[in-house]
Amino acid sequence: MTELDLSADTRVIDPAAPQYNARIIRRVDETESLAYVWVRFDGEAVPFEPGQYMTIGVFADGKLVQRPYSVASSPRVAAEGYEFYVRLVQGGLFTPLLWRLPVGHGMRMIGPKGRFLLEEGDERVHLFISSGTGNAPFVSMIRTLMRAATHRLPQRRVVCRRPGLPVDRRGLGVERRVPRPIRADDLAAARRAQCRLARPHRPRRGSAR
Numbered sequence: 219m220t221e222l223d224l225s226a227d228t229r230v231i232d233p234a235a236p237q238y239n240a241r242i243i244r245r246v247d248e249t250e251s252l253a254y255v256w257v258r259f260d261g262e263a264v265p266f267e268p269g270q271y272m273t274i275g276v277f278a279d280g281k282l283v284q285r286p287y288s289v290a291s292s293p294r295v296a297a298e299g300y301e302f303y304v305r306l307v308q309g310g311l312f313t314p315l316l317w318r319l320p321v322g323h324g325m326r327m328i329g330p331k332g333r334f335l336l337e338e339g340d341e342r343v344h345l346f347i348s349s350g351t352g353n354a355p356f357v358s359m360i361r362t363l364m365r366a367a368t369h370r371l372p373q374r375r376v377v378c379r380r381p382g383l384p385v386d387r388r389g390l391g392v393e394r395r396v397p398r399p400i401r402a403d404d405l406a407a408a409r410r411a412q413c414r415l416a417r418p419h420r421p422r423r424g425s426a427r
């Protein structure tokens with residue numbers, strides 16, 4: 219099975235297992251092997267902290283196949299579903315199944331779990347360095363901080379290993395205020411960012427803080 223040919227995956231996906239408690243409500247394909255997927259509980263949303271992950275899965279050939287994914291959306295909009303950034307893994311057990319699911323398909327979702335969290339009231343400058351789908355927990359943190367507007371704006375720097383990975387600021391709703399992502403090979407930009415961080419912070423009038 220190649221990365222883009224899912225036809226070799228003949229596992230039978232259960233469309234309506236009684237264990238399903240959520241469903242895919244939206245999906246946006248950034249590239250052929252990278253998707254933004256929104257999953258919403260059928261019942262009430264479960265609260266989580268930015269940085270935590272949920273485990274999602276479906277039954278295939280009678281077995282539950284599930285994997286953990288960091289939530290990229292803010293807990294404040296959990297009722298609208300949880301957004302995940304997922305990369306299709308060649309030879310993987312779960313992601314080829316996920317790629318075959320239509321919007322509206324049932325899923326099993328459990329969680330949240332994870333201790334990769336921002337410390338409450340930590341006023342230090344935050345430099346978020348991530349690559350590819352590793353952006354997800356940081357995006358959730360930034361979205362939540364921006365909504366609260368009680369915290370100093372974090373510096374989000376996305377280190378991109380190769381073109382095609384998510385380096386844009388799509389959907390953050392903070393395009394003008396979040397710094398541009400820096401490519402891993404753009405050393406000059408990385409040095410400039412370091413210099414900016416070394417300067418004392420002076421909140422500007424009308425800024426997030």
Ligand SMILES: Cc1cc2nc3c(=O)[nH]c(=O)nc-3n(C[C@H](O)[C@H](O)[C@H](O)COP(=O)(O)OP(=O)(O)OC[C@H]3O[C@@H](n4cnc5c(N)ncnc54)[C@H](O)[C@@H]3O)c2cc1C
Nearest residue numbers: 271285286287288303304305307309310311312313351354
């Ligand atoms: C806390 C957490 C958060 C995560 N968040 C994200 C996220 O936001 N986005 C994201 O895309 N992923 C995330 N992941 C990874 C995700 O959970 C899956 O591992 C990933 O999507 C691959 O799943 P899969 O079932 O398709 O592949 P798997 O079946 O798990 O296989 C992964 C790779 O390992 C190889 N492999 C599997 N078994 C063996 C074996 N026995 N011997 C040798 N090689 C083997 C496969 O060929 C494949 O290349 C996260 C993982 C964790 C733990």
